[in-house]
Amino acid sequence: MSDSKESCLVCRCEELTEDEIRQAIREGCTTLTAIKRRTRAGMGLCQGGTCQRLILAILAQETGQDVAELVPDTSRFPVRPIRAELVGDLRDGEDS
């Protein structure tokens, strides 16, 4: 692996490199969610919009699995940033 690849930025919001993602996998992370908890990758403003696919590809490569076999991240509200005021307008009877 070349130096440039090791320092390649994967998660722009939280500023994590490819090497840091691979390190988390080597320390035992086997899912996207585990990598997120350990490194903060995907916890920024875009919530993994950019890095999710890149991290899945790295995870597949490191674990010898197919991307389709990997456990997807937990999907939760909201899909994109939403003002707290609007969250407060949500009431009973609506499901998440």
Next chain:
Amino acid sequence: MAKTVDECQVAIIGGGIIGCFIGYYLSARGMDVVVIEKADLCSGATGANDACLMAQSKKPGPKLDMAVESAHMFETLADELDYDIEYVRKGSMIIQETEEEAQAMREFCTAQKDAGLPVEFLDQRETHRAQPCLSDHIIGSTVCPLDGEVNPFALLVALDRAIRRYGGRIMTNAPVVGFEVAGNRVTEVATDRGNVRADVVVCAAGAYAPLIGNMLRIEIPIRPRRGQILITEPIAPLIGAYVMSAKAIAAKHRAVAVHENNSGKDDPMQFGLGMIISQTVNGNMVLGVTHEFVGYDAGTSIRGLGSIARYTSTIIPALKGVNVIRTLAGLRPFSEVGGPVIGPIGEYANFIVVTGHEGDGVAVAPSTAKGVADKIASGAWG
């Protein structure tokens, strides 16, 4: 019998804050440990945490003592673990919205002061000077400078690395499926990834402890209680000390009439129970938290999230315009017996249960785990 894949002195079920702290203190004393986790470390209640370590919310007694002792232990943990766990001590502030709440807090905090906890009473002016973002209707507050915050994810990484440095093992994606027993001893923990032979078995499975207990026909008096949390985008420093509401304490300790806010009858935040507003080192606002009995459903609900957003915005109006970027929920181990369940339970002398801290797991974990490790290492338990 399934294949035995590892052997150790102490097998710990649960890779959350309690299990990993016990693993750390035992391995630091030279004992051989294996932590068995059904998913990934920090994937349960520890990972769905408000990050606040609260002593001020506890009445004098064992719980307060554990929280105070842990607060002192947190001071040196980053050095001890050689890892930045983002521990900061900005204090906690419990705000009062009504005269009843103020009265309840005067009594509550006087008892705490008598017990030696550093607590200051702030009047309306002092409260708003300390935290200018608070709504004008807040009439006063109490502040405890001993209370701090920690990044639970970083803390778990630090404990994971420390346990491995001492030679301990961490088995992830290894759900427990049963046990092997001989007489009054548990001899092996059976997992999806093989069996672990152990002299002592610790069950630190949090809200899932009763399901583990069932495998040994032991009843563990714990129920899952769901806490939902909102995380906002990072913003410039808005608050210093994290903010809690006196409503829960007034309701719990004095049974005073609690005024409903306008958010509906069965609103999970109707009494402001457990309201928490904090700001992480990164600048994200953490808004929480619900207390709901919904079985083992760790999902978020629009009803819960909506009520948190409404209530916290009445306390800090500036929150209305801040973007929510993420939501989370975790199942906390609510104790049916009014306090944590710690010690050998049932007919097996070497099966030690440590759970039931509900939302205080992280705040009391260091002292709790150290105490448990002492009992196991000395041979008193097991």
